[in-house]
Every structure is written in structure tokens, then in C-alpha cells.
Amino acid sequence: MMTDKPACTASELLAVMSARLLNDGQIVFAGVGIPLLAVTLAQRLHAPSLTIMFEGGVIGPFIEPGKLPPSTNEQRCTRKANMVLPITDVLLLLQRGYIDIGFMGGAQIDRYGNLNSSFIGDPDKPKIRLPGTGGGNDISSLANMIVAMKHEKRRFVAEVDFVTSPGFLTGGTSRIDAGLVTGGMFRVVTDLALIGFDSESRQMSVLALHEGVTREQVLDNTGFDLAFDDTLAVTAPPSSDELAVLRELDPEQLYTA
Amino acid sequence: MTDPLQVKPYLDLRAETQARDRGLKEKVMSLEEAAALVCDGDHVAIGGSTISRTPMAMIWALIRQGRRKLIASRSIMSHEGDLLLASGVSSHVVTSWFSQGIVWGVSKVMRLHVESGKARFDEWSHMSMGLRYRAGAMGIPFMPTRSMMGSGVGERTRSETHEMTCPFSGDQLVLLPALNPDVAIIHVQRADAYGNAQIDGLQFMDIDIAMAATKVILTTERLIDNAQIRRTPDRTRIPFFTVDAVVEVPFGCAPHECYGTYEPFFDQMDDYAKQVSADPEQGAANYLKEYFYDTATWQDYLEKFGIAAMLDASRRGRSIYDD
Numbered sequence: 001m002m003t004d005k006p007a008c009t010a011s012e013l014l015a016v017m018s019a020r021l022l023n024d025g026q027i028v029f030a031g032v033g034i035p036l037l038a039v040t041l042a043q044r045l046h047a048p049s050l051t052i053m054f055e056g057g058v059i060g061p062f063i064e065p066g067k068l069p070p071s072t073n074e075q076r077c078t079r080k081a082n083m084v085l086p087i088t089d090v091l092l093l094l095q096r097g098y099i100d101i102g103f104m105g106g107a108q109i110d111r112y113g114n115l116n117s118s119f120i121g122d123p124d125k126p127k128i129r130l131p132g133t134g135g136g137n138d139i140s141s142l143a144n145m146i147v148a149m150k151h152e153k154r155r156f157v158a159e160v161d162f163v164t165s166p167g168f169l170t171g172g173t174s175r176i177d178a179g180l181v182t183g184g185m186f187r188v189v190t191d192l193a194l195i196g197f198d199s200e201s202r203q204m205s206v207l208a209l210h211e212g213v214t215r216e217q218v219l220d221n222t223g224f225d226l227a228f229d230d231t232l233a234v235t236a237p238p239s240s241d242e243l244a245v246l247r248e249l250d251p252e253q254l255y256t257a
Numbered sequence: 258m259t260d261p262l263q264v265k266p267y268l269d270l271r272a273e274t275q276a277r278d279r280g281l282k283e284k285v286m287s288l289e290e291a292a293a294l295v296c297d298g299d300h301v302a303i304g305g306s307t308i309s310r311t312p313m314a315m316i317w318a319l320i321r322q323g324r325r326k327l328i329a330s331r332s333i334m335s336h337e338g339d340l341l342l343a344s345g346v347s348s349h350v351v352t353s354w355f356s357q358g359i360v361w362g363v364s365k366v367m368r369l370h371v372e373s374g375k376a377r378f379d380e381w382s383h384m385s386m387g388l389r390y391r392a393g394a395m396g397i398p399f400m401p402t403r404s405m406m407g408s409g410v411g412e413r414t415r416s417e418t419h420e421m422t423c424p425f426s427g428d429q430l431v432l433l434p435a436l437n438p439d440v441a442i443i444h445v446q447r448a449d450a451y452g453n454a455q456i457d458g459l460q461f462m463d464i465d466i467a468m469a470a471t472k473v474i475l476t477t478e479r480l481i482d483n484a485q486i487r488r489t490p491d492r493t494r495i496p497f498f499t500v501d502a503v504v505e506v507p508f509g510c511a512p513h514e515c516y517g518t519y520e521p522f523f524d525q526m527d528d529y530a531k532q533v534s535a536d537p538e539q540g541a542a543n544y545l546k547e548y549f550y551d552t553a554t555w556q557d558y559l560e561k562f563g564i565a566a567m568l569d570a571s572r573r574g575r576s577i578y579d580d
Contacts, residue, residue: 032359055383056306057459070360070523073306073333075458075516075577086460087306087332088387095384095403118380118409129371129378130363133410134333134354137382141404162409169407178407179420179429254360 008238010191011256013210014148015041015246016238018189021146022047022101029053029094029139031104032072033255034148036063037246039103044245051082053099055135057090059083065249091135094142101186102143104136108160109147111203111224113167113185115140116160123162133164140165144186151190151221158224168202175202192218194235198227208233261300261328262351262417264398264434271396273471279498283450288555291474291502292318295327295440301347302390302436302466303331304443305510308358308521309459311337312444314476314509317558320344320549330438332386332462335513336529339366343541344549348376351436353383361530365537382410385433387462392435393469401430441470443495444509446518448477452500453486453493458516458577460494467495473502478518480505508559508567519574522566 008016011034018038022028024047030039036052040063043050051060056073062080063069069076078084093099107130108116117136121127139145145167149155167185168175175184184202188195194208205227206218211234219226250256292315295301301319305311316337319327329341330351338355341347343366355378356364370376381389382405392400401421405411411418411431419432443463448454454475456463467473473495480503486493509515512522512529533540552558559567 056309057461070358070521071307071309071333073309073459073461074514075309075520075574078458078516079577084459086387086464087462088384088391088465091384091387116409123409123413126372128363129368131356131367132352132354132378132380133382135383137408137410138384138404141382141406141408164408164410166406166408175407179403179431180407181403181428 008243009256010150012243012246013191013238014189015256016242017194017210017235018103018146018148019045019242021187021189022050025049026100027051027053027098028101028103029055029099029143032069033105035103035105036068037250037255038148040249041242041246045242053090053093055087055091057085057087059085059090063249066251068250068254091138094138097182099143101146102139102183103146103148104139106147106149106155108155108157109149109188110157110160110167111226112169112171113145113147113188113197113204114160114163114169115147115165115167116162118164119162121161136165140167141180141183143183145183146187146189147185148189151192151218153221153223156222156224168197171202172200192221196229203227205229206232208235210235211237261298261439262436265437267396267398270437277501281451281497284452284500284503285450285480286502286504288314288318288504288506289322291315291504292322294472294474294502295319295324297324298326299439300328300330302438302441302470303329303337304441304461304463304466305513306332306461307335308513308526310444310461310515311335311510311513312442312476313337313511313513314444314504314506314555315442315474316340317549317555320346320545330386330436332383336364336526339364339533339541340545340549342366342370342376344545350376351379351381353381353386357526357530361526366533366541369537379414380410381414387465389433389436390462390465390469392433393437394465398435399432400435401432403428403430405431436469438466438470440472440474441466442474443467444476444515445495446478446515447481448475448503449481449483449486450503451483451497452495452503453483453497454495454500455486455489455492456494464494467499473500474504475500475502476504476506476509478507478509478515506555511559511562511567511570514574517574517577519567519570522562522570525562525566
């Protein structure tokens with residue numbers, strides 16, 4: 001079959017699909033890895049006045065191609081920034097309400113969008129101790145969230161072993177009842193699909209499949225009975241423009257291998 | 258003995274502060290003399306974050322002096338946390354995230370110590386760590402926040418926090434207990450002999466931990482004259498009267514970065530990760546022997562990295578000022 005669809009890695013697909021969700025003028029709190037790439041990509045392509053925030057204490061940097069920072073706390077994160085400030089103060093901007101979107105990756109997620117990056121197994125006797133929340137708990141407690149992650153059965157579970165970063169907790173009004181009166185999951189972007197959350201039950205619902213992906217494929221890679229939206233769409237594949245800019249940003253494939 | 262993580266009675270905090278020598282006096286000393294100010298069992302707050310402005314030389318000295326039972330707190334811990342656990346200096350860390358860095362995966366040294374129960378890892382959200390230090394810096398016993406509610410992180414720290422309904426708004430809030438570390442160890446780009454410190458670039462939580470702590474040990478890339486400080490007092494971030502020791506240590510964060518001076522030594526960080534991933538116990542022991550126990554001076558330590566690595570890290574570090 002003839003096709004001009006450029007081949008891309010799963011990580012590149014995540015970055016491109018996530019970037020499309022970001023709008024010009026937004027203030028986006030981003031983690032390293034795919035989130036950082038995606039916001040930078042959006043900034044270069046369609047959202048020039050989008051502002052990136054890093055929890056290391058950076059307002060509005062401009063990331064240099066080929067010099068991606070390995071964490072949000074290094075000098076590379078401050079390139080052409082508008083301001084640097086202490087960590088606590090940049091995180092407090094979430095609480096004050098200046099941030100439109102929090103954007104991060106995830107190790108494990110459940111049907112309500114709760115994220116676990118702390119423990120695999122019983123937290124008192126963990127099989128694996130993961131690094132923990134960092135700013136993840138603060139960002140997801142206080143902002144609308146986009147999460148980008150690989151779609152795998154072991155990552156998409158009915159119930160996370162531990163709620164490091166709160167989604168909609170146990171669904172319905174449970175998030176608000178717990179005192180988290182703002183924010184919550186907006187979208188989950190995977191290498192198979194684009195996922196939203198039902199406005200009542202607060203459970204995941206697939207909004208769109210990526211080109212060539214079937215419902216069965218999504219269900220086979222999900223650890224619970226994931227719903228599909230009535231108006232299930234198909235996303236447009238990454239364009240050569242999108243991929244070209246992305247590859248210029250990360251020529252060594254630090255994040256997109 | 259009182260628990261150093263408990264909220265300190267206000268009058269005790271005031272009395273400790275009053276008892277400190279707050280005069281404009283010289284405090285320059287050696288790494289070894291400064292490390293001796295840290296006592297076994299102290300809560301030590303570590304400046305910087307992840308692999309940035311880590312006071313590595315002070316950690317090197319503490320490990321070499323065989324300090325024990327330190328409670329180590331930091332905004333985010335990287336491989337200095339591994340080394341504190343592996344050396345037996347600490348078996349209790351308080352932080353929001355603990356691993357070498359995202360690009361190196363999950364720290365096997367942290368996993369080994371925490372999963373086996375040998376070490377305790379208290380996980381707080383990043384902002385909560387910051388607000389706890391800030392409450393300590395402000396001389397108040399707690400800080401309210403809208404974060405951490407409803408989560409496992411909030412649940413596991415509940416024995417140390419309180420929930421509250423705001424008397425003004427009726428909002429649900431969590432009250433975070435203040436941290437007043439026994440010692441803060443902080444590395445800066447410039448300081449004078451009195452302890453006036455200037456920090457370039459990212460400040461992390463360093464100003465709050467300096468203000469909150471009972472003792473502050475500064476290491477500095479350059480020791481500068483007080484007259485230079487007075488020319489740009491707006492750039493001074495830590496005032497002299499909070500500081501108890503000043504040590505001049507060039508490349509004092511290696512192999513981590515020091516803003517505008519050197520970037521991380523990436524190859525060396527890769528080598529460390531490879532070594533401890535292959536065998537977290539023996540790998541860390543070998544690394545500690547080679548870089549910490551078998552190096553008599555900080556210069557010996559730096560020579561392990563080699564001049565080529567130092568030049569490369571410096572060139573990258575200073576490049577921030579190129580355009």
C-alpha cells in the first residue's frame with residue numbers, strides 16, 4: 001500500500017498527540033520527558049505564546065534543540081526564561097490558580113485517572129519502591145491534567161496500588177469531597193488512543209483511536225473494561241512537519257527512543 | 258532525645274537562635290572542620306535539588322567522617338541520597354522524589370535499602386516539603402495547603418499532619434508541620450568570609466532551609482570579599498547571621514551541576530548508574546571506596562573525574578552566559 005505516513009516511535013506519537021491538545025496562550029506546568037517535548041513542540045508549531053513552567057522554579061523558558069534537560073531542576077531548563085524563582089513559589093502558582101494545564105508522564109494509572117509513581121505492591125512491604133511524587137501530587141491536586149504514557153496492561157489497571165497523584169479518586173464527586181475542589185484529569189494520551197473522562201462517573205472513556213488501532217487492541221492492553229465514546233474518532237497521524245520539529249528538538253532521542 | 262522532625266516549641270527555637278553568634282565575623286574553615294559541626298542523629302537539610310547545586314563536598318566529608326543516624330531531607334534526592342544510605346550515614350530520608358534522575362531510571366540503591374526495610378523514606382509532595390521548610394523559616398508551627406488531600410501520599414503522612422476547616426472560608430485544608438533542620442548544608446557560587454551568600458540561577462528551597470535551620474554550613478565555589486557583596490547586596494540570598502561555617506570548595510557539586518559554572522558530568526553519572534545497576538550493594542561500596550574513602554582531599558576526589566571531564570562540564574556550564 002502506498003502511504004506517505006512517516007514512521008515514528010511510540011514516544012514520538014505520544015509527543016505529537018499531546019502537543020495538539022495544547023492551546024496558544026496557555027500556561028502549562030510540564031514534567032521532563034514526553035511532556036517537555038510536547039509543550040516545546042506545541043510552542044514551535046501552533047502555540048507561540050504558550051508558557052512552560054518547570055517545578056525547578058522556571059517561568060517561560062525556551063528549550064534549545066539538542067540540549068534537553070534530564071530533569072526540571074537544571075540550568076538547561078532556564079534557557080531564555082522570563083523568570084526563575086524558588087521551587088516552593090513556582091508550585092504555589094498552581095495553588096493560586098495561574099496554571100491551565102499540568103502535564104506529566106505516568107508509571108501506573110487507573111480508570112479514574114489516579115496515578116501511582118510510589119509503590120508496586122503493598123506500600124508497607126513494597127515489591128518495588130518507585131521514586132515518588134515529586135511535584136506530581138501538587139500538580140494533579142491543583143490543575144487540569146494531561147497524562148502521556150505507554151498503553152500497557154500493567155500500566156492501565158483497575159485500581160492503582162497507591163494514589164501518588166490524585167485523579168478522580170473513586171469517581172463521582174469523591175475528588176471534590178476529599179477537598180480537591182479544582183483540577184482533575186482532562187486527557188490521557190497513549191500510543192493507542194486519546195482518552196477523556198465521563199463528566200458524571202469520572203471514569204475513562206476513549207475519545208479517539210490512533211490510525212490503524214482497533215478497539216480490541218486497546219482492550220487487550222488495558223487491565224479493566226475501558227469504555228468507548230459514542231462518537232469515537234480516529235486521530236490524524238503525525239505529519240512530517242510535526243516529526244521534523246520533534247526530531248530537531250531531540251536528535252539524540254533522549255526522550256523519544 | 259526529641260524527634261528532630263517534630264515541630265519545635267517556639268520558645269526553644271527562639272532561644273537557640275538567640276544563643277547563636279550572630280556577629281559579622283569570619284567563619285572560614287576546612288571541609289573537615291565544618292563537617293564536625295554536624296552531630297550524629299541530626300536532621301540535615303540538603304540544598305539544591307536532584308543533580309543541581311548539591312553540596313557534594315560536604316557530603317563527601319560527612320561520609321568520610323563516618324557520621325551516623327542522620328535524618329536527611331531534601332526537595333528531591335539524587336545519587337547523593339544513594340551514597341548517604343550506602344555509607345550508613347543515614348537510614349532515614351524525607352523527600353518528595355528519590356532516584357538518580359529520570360533518564361537513569363529507578364535507583365537500585367534506594368530500592369535495596371527501602372524495600373528491605375533498612376531505610377525509611379518519608380514521601381511528601383514537593384510543595385509540601387517546601388512549605389514545611391518555609392513554615393520553619395517563618396517561625397510558625399505549620400503551613401496550610403490545598404495539596405495532598407485524598408491521595409495515598411496524604412494518607413501515609415497523616416500521623417504527622419492535621420486536617421482543618423478554614424475558619425474564614427470553610428475550605429478543607431491540610432496543615433503541614435514546620436521543619437527546622439538541625440543543620441542546612443548548602444553550596445553556592447559566591448560567599449564572603451562572614452557567610453553572605455549569592456546564588457546564581459535556580460534557588461530551589463535553599464533560602465528557606467537556611468532561614469529555618471539551627472546551623473548553616475555553606476560551601477562556595479568562590480570566596481569573595483565582603484566589599485564585593487556590598488556592591489550587589491540585591492544578589493545576596495542568604496544573610497551572614499544565619500551562617501556558621503564557610504568553606505571554599507571549587508567544583509563542590511561534582512559530578513552534579515552548579516548553575517553557570519559547570520553542568521552535570523553526564524558520562525560519570527552514566528558510569529555510576531551502570532555500576533550500581535549491575536550490583537547496588539557492591540557497586541555503591543566500590544564507588545564509595547574509590548571516590549570517598551580513598552581520596553584524602555577534595556582535589557584527590559576531583560582528580561578521579563579528570564581534567565577532561567571538568568573542562569567539558571565547565572564549558573557547558575558557562576555556556577549559559579554565551580547569548
